Amino acid sequence: MSSAIETVQNLQGTIKLHDGTEIPQIGLGVYEMSNEEAEQAVYWALEAGYRHVDSAEWYGNEAACGRGIQKFLKARPDISPEDIYYTTKLQTNRSYDQTLKKIQQSLKDSRVDQISLYLLHSPIGGPKVRRACWEACIEAKRQGWVKSIGVSNFGTKHIEEFEQWGLEKPVLNQVDLHPWMRRQPIVDVCRKYGIVLEAWAPLARGMRFNHPVLNEVAKAHDKSPAQILLRWSIQHGFVPIPKSVSQKRIQSNGDLFTFELSQEEMAKLDELDEYLITDWDVVDVA
Numbered sequence: 001m002s003s004a005i006e007t008v009q010n011l012q013g014t015i016k017l018h019d020g021t022e023i024p025q026i027g028l029g030v031y032e033m034s035n036e037e038a039e040q041a042v043y044w045a046l047e048a049g050y051r052h053v054d055s056a057e058w059y060g061n062e063a064a065c066g067r068g069i070q071k072f073l074k075a076r077p078d079i080s081p082e083d084i085y086y087t088t089k090l091q092t093n094r095s096y097d098q099t100l101k102k103i104q105q106s107l108k109d110s111r112v113d114q115i116s117l118y119l120l121h122s123p124i125g126g127p128k129v130r131r132a133c134w135e136a137c138i139e140a141k142r143q144g145w146v147k148s149i150g151v152s153n154f155g156t157k158h159i160e161e162f163e164q165w166g167l168e169k170p171v172l173n174q175v176d177l178h179p180w181m182r183r184q185p186i187v188d189v190c191r192k193y194g195i196v197l198e199a200w201a202p203l204a205r206g207m208r209f210n211h212p213v214l215n216e217v218a219k220a221h222d223k224s225p226a227q228i229l230l231r232w233s234i235q236h237g238f239v240p241i242p243k244s245v246s247q248k249r250i251q252s253n254g255d256l257f258t259f260e261l262s263q264e265e266m267a268k269l270d271e272l273d274e275y276l277i278t279d280w281d282v283v284d285v286a
Contacts (some may be wrong), residue, residue, distance in 0.1 A: 015239060017171035018194040021148050023117065024085050025234060026254060027052030029200060033266040035064035036255050037245045042068025044108065044247045046084065046255055047075075054241045055201075056089035056121055057106060057234035066111035066232075087117040089152055090133065099136035103145055118146040119174060122282050123158040130158070131165055138168055150174070152200070155283030156189045163193070174198040175283070179232060179269040180208055180276035186283065202233045202240035205278040211258070213272060217265050224252060232269050273286070 014022035028045040030038045030053070042053050046069065053063045062135035069084055088106045095106055102258055103118060118140065120133055137149040150172035151158070162169045177199035195243055209225045210216060218228045226242065226249070233240040234256055242253045258285050261269075 001108055015196055015237070017196055018169070019148055019171050021116075021171070023172070023196065023239060024050070024052035024229070025239055026050065026256065027054050027085070027087070027239065027241040028250065029054045029243040030061055030065060031056070031059055031200070031243055032244070033059070033061055033064075033245060038064040039068040039071070041245050041250065043072050044250050045254075046072040048247075048251045050250075050254060051083055052085040052086040052087070052239075052241070056119075057091040057102060057108070058089065058121060061086055062109040063111070065202075066109065068202075070111060081112060081113065084112075085116040086112050088115055089119040089121040090137075091121055093120060093122070093129045093133045095129070095247060096132040096136045096139075103136070103140045107145060114144065115146040117148045117172065119150045119152045119170075119172070120154075122153045122285075123155065124152070124282055124285055126286060127161060130161065131167075133190065134162075134165075134167060148172070150195075153178055153280065153282050154186075155285075156185050157170065158188070158283075159189045159193065160165050163283060169193050170195055172196045172198050174200050174241075174279065176201045176278055177233070177238060178202055178204040178229060178248040178276075178278075179214075180204055180268065181275050181278070182273040184273075184284075196239060197237070198241060199233050199241040200241060201278045202238075202242055203229050207276065207278060211272070213268050217261065217269065219240045220265070221259050221261075223259065226253060227256060228261070228269075231259065232262055232266065234262055235266060 003028035013025045055062050142144045148171045150170040214225050218225050230240050244250050
């Protein structure tokens with residue numbers, strides 16, 4: 001695989017999805033942010049060059065993200081709303097009709113004309129319900145309410161269902177993904193079907209910032225542990241969405257394209273896998 005430095009030169013660098021659209025390779029996650037924090041963080045991130053914001057119905061801050069986006073667009077009339085990649089997610093898999101209603105509500109709350117990427121937040125609910133909700137996502141895409149559709153926290157058996165159903169496959173699977181949780185079986189099945197991996201906890205929620213291997217690599221590059229973890233994600237071809245409410249850290253987290261980890265350094269980080277669950281693990285639900 002060619003190095004990310006060759007393919008991604010700045011914060012506007014993108015990865016092509018199998019539906020022909022492109023997703024910015026780094027985004028801002030807003031999980032567990034208050035409305036005030038989310039609005040400010042979104043504005044700071046966009047100001048710093050990010051063009052990708054990841055929210056969810058579950059987070060309760062879709063409207064705040066929308067306000068942050070609108071505030072930025074008002075300050076930067078040279079930037080088009082279409083330049084901002086906005087992701088949100090369905091909280092609960094219930095039914096076809098309920099999913100369509102929730103998508104319309106997210107559009108209204110977020111104040112965007114179209115959701116760039118809409119995800120089923122989890123596989124919970126069973127195959128029949130998952131399929132109904134996914135068919136609703138396909139319809140929402142047909143209606144133009146969303147541009148692309150994907151999933152979050154789906155395991156290998158859930159990904160294989162799309163092939164069995166003969167339905168359009170997700171463009172992306174967002175999972176807990178970092179050196180201590182490599183999820184190789186999920187990564188392998190997603191790559192088999194051309195599904196991009198997105199890391200919702202690329203910094204392992206700070207649980208391993210003091211790890212000696214991580215700090216050794218960080219010292220060698222004069223970078224922070226967070227920057228090394230994000231660079232690891234970038235070089236694996238993942239889409240990391242680090243969360244921060246600090247303007248300084250948001251800016252630092254975006255400074256990833258002036259250095260590259262060696263193959264040896266990548267291998268050292270790859271060896272740290274320990275199935276570290278940082279928050280939520282539902283990839284094996286029925």
